[in-house]
Amino acid sequence: MIKQAIIPLAGLGTRLLPLTSVFAKELLPINGKPGLEYILNECIDAGIKEIIFIISKRKMMIKKYFYNDKFYNDLIKKKKDPRIIEEYKKILKYRKMIKFVYQNKPKGTGDAVLKTRKYIKDKYFLMLLPDDLIIKKNCSKSMIVSHKKYKASIMASMSVNKKTVSRWGIYKLYKKLNKRDSLINSVIEKPNIKDAPSNQAVIGRYILPKKIFSKLKNLRPSKGGEIHITDAIQLLIDNNEKFIAHNFSGKYLDCGSMDGYINSSKEIAKLWNFVWLVQVMWVL
Numbered sequence: 001m002i003k004q005a006i007i008p009l010a011g012l013g014t015r016l017l018p019l020t021s022v023f024a025k026e027l028l029p030i031n032g033k034p035g036l037e038y039i040l041n042e043c044i045d046a047g048i049k050e051i052i053f054i055i056s057k058r059k060m061m062i063k064k065y066f067y068n069d070k071f072y073n074d075l076i077k078k079k080k081d082p083r084i085i086e087e088y089k090k091i092l093k094y095r096k097m098i099k100f101v102y103q104n105k106p107k108g109t110g111d112a113v114l115k116t117r118k119y120i121k122d123k124y125f126l127m128l129l130p131d132d133l134i135i136k137k138n139c140s141k142s143m144i145v146s147h148k149k150y151k152a153s154i155m156a157s158m159s160v161n162k163k164t165v166s167r168w169g170i171y172k173l174y175k176k177l178n179k180r181d182s183l184i185n186s187v188i189e190k191p192n193i194k195d196a197p198s199n200q201a202v203i204g205r206y207i208l209p210k211k212i213f214s215k216l217k218n219l220r221p222s223k224g225g226e227i228h229i230t231d232a233i234q235l236l237i238d239n240n241e242k243f244i245a246h247n248f249s250g251k252y253l254d255c256g257s258m259d260g261y262i263n264s265s266k267e268i269a270k271l272w273n274f275v276w277l278v279q280v281m282w283v284l
Contacts, residue, residue: 003049005126008112010056010103015257024059031268046140052099054112066095108226114216129204131256139248156205157245169202169230171245180247189230
């Protein structure tokens with residue numbers, strides 16, 4: 001069973017400038033709550049018991065968000081507002097699950113994962129990239145089901161427009177296992193259109209084997225001076241490690257760009273309005 005998750009949070013967030021010049025992008029509100037909370041709730045609903053945040057010194061406000069006790073205690077003592085009390089209880093619930101590690105130089109997702117090496121206990125762990133929100137269905141939960149069935153590493157997959165493949169990590173599929181799961185034999189990071197083996201893109205949800213750390217440790221920076229997690233994954237595939245692309249059933253939202261962030265707020269607001277309407281109709 002997958003019990004640990006890691007969430008890389010040390011990125012600079014340049015696609016969301018100027019907001020991210022003073023504010024951690026993961027704490028930007030989406031329909032009334034920080035985007036990071038959607039990721040946390042996905043983890044909790046999927047059965048995760050421990051979550052490791054990888055942050056940098058310049059993003060210490062993320063840690064403060066979960067350790068702002070004096071602020072809440074003073075406010076609750078003064079106002080005794082039930083909503084504030086519930087918010088504080090929620091923060092304390094999250095805090096019991098969270099551990100912080102640090103990546104102070106932006107060397108890529110692979111380097112961020114490597115920082116968690118001494119904290120990962122089990123054979124497999126979950127990784128979620130916070131720029132990628134998946135709503136309506138819990139992607140992590142369905143990936144864990146596939147992991148249990150096939151005893152393999154799992155990566156979220158989505159069909160993308162062929163003209164946009166250079167924005168993504170792209171899979172080469174070689175055997176379909178069922179409607180949603182396919183074995184893969186390569187992953188190419190941001191290929192040219194003519195070199196892309198498919199239009200099936202890597203989305204920011206991974207169930208990875210602990211043995212990936214031995215590959216990451218020996219990798220040198222590649223494109224953009226970063227260590228890419230897909231390079232380590234390819235080395236494992238070359239060593240006959242089984243990786244499966246899981247075509248998830250939820251709705252994908254990109255929160256990492258300004259247009260995507262605005263659209264995500266609209267989409268989640270529409271979803272919650274629909275849920276509210278259904279609840280009202282049920283009562284009536």
